[in-house]
Amino acid sequence: MILESINWGKVAVGVLCITLGLLVLYIAYRKLLAYLGKGQLTKEKYAFLHRLEKSPASGQLEFYVELSEEKDLSFEILNEQEEQVKLVAEGHYESGSHIIYFDSTEVPNGEYIYQLKTDNQKLWKKMSVRN
Numbered sequence: 001m002i003l004e005s006i007n008w009g010k011v012a013v014g015v016l017c018i019t020l021g022l023l024v025l026y027i028a029y030r031k032l033l034a035y036l037g038k039g040q041l042t043k044e045k046y047a048f049l050h051r052l053e054k055s056p057a058s059g060q061l062e063f064y065v066e067l068s069e070e071k072d073l074s075f076e077i078l079n080e081q082e083e084q085v086k087l088v089a090e091g092h093y094e095s096g097s098h099i100i101y102f103d104s105t106e107v108p109n110g111e112y113i114y115q116l117k118t119d120n121q122k123l124w125k126k127m128s129v130r131n
Contacts, residue, residue, distance in 0.1 A: 044068045049116045049123040056130035063088075063100040063114060070094050071118045077102065078113040078124070085112065104129045 050064035063075065074090040085107055089100045102114075107129055115124040 046121055047071065047073065047116060047118055047123065049114075049125065051125060052114075052127055056128040057104050058129065058131050059104060061102045061104050063102065065093075065098045065100060065116060067093055067095050067098065073116060073118045075100050075114070075116050077107060078115055080111050080113070082113065088114075105131050 045068070047068075048066040050066075052061060052063070054061075065073075065075070067073075070093065072092050075088045076084050077086040077088060079085050086102070088102045109130050110128075112127050112129055113124045114127055115122065117123075
């Protein structure tokens with residue numbers, strides 16, 4: 001009885017209107033995201049410096065660097081006052097993954113910062129050296 005009193009044509013039109021409204025809202029949302037994203041920094045232009053695998057650091061250390069495009073870079077060890085202690089690597093690197101090696105016995109035990117510099121960024125992370 002209740003099913004007979006329902007106007008299925010109006011229900012179908014209502015469902016269609018709701019679906020169309022949701023579709024319009026979704027398209028407007030995507031357009032807004034695209035508009036707001038203009039001028040954003042692109043990840044492809046930047047290097048990524050991984051954290052050290054062992055903490056505290058000791059012995060031969062491996063620093064992992066990822067470059068999405070070729071770059072000139074320098075990699076250095078700084079003390080807590082951000083003064084250079086050791087220039088570990090400097091030069092032109094191709095895109096891809098790289099390992100930069102450093103013997104931590106070259107510096108006394110303590111707290112240090114390892115820093116990667118390119119033409120458009122400067123990355124640094126802290127490490128404790130205990131030999």
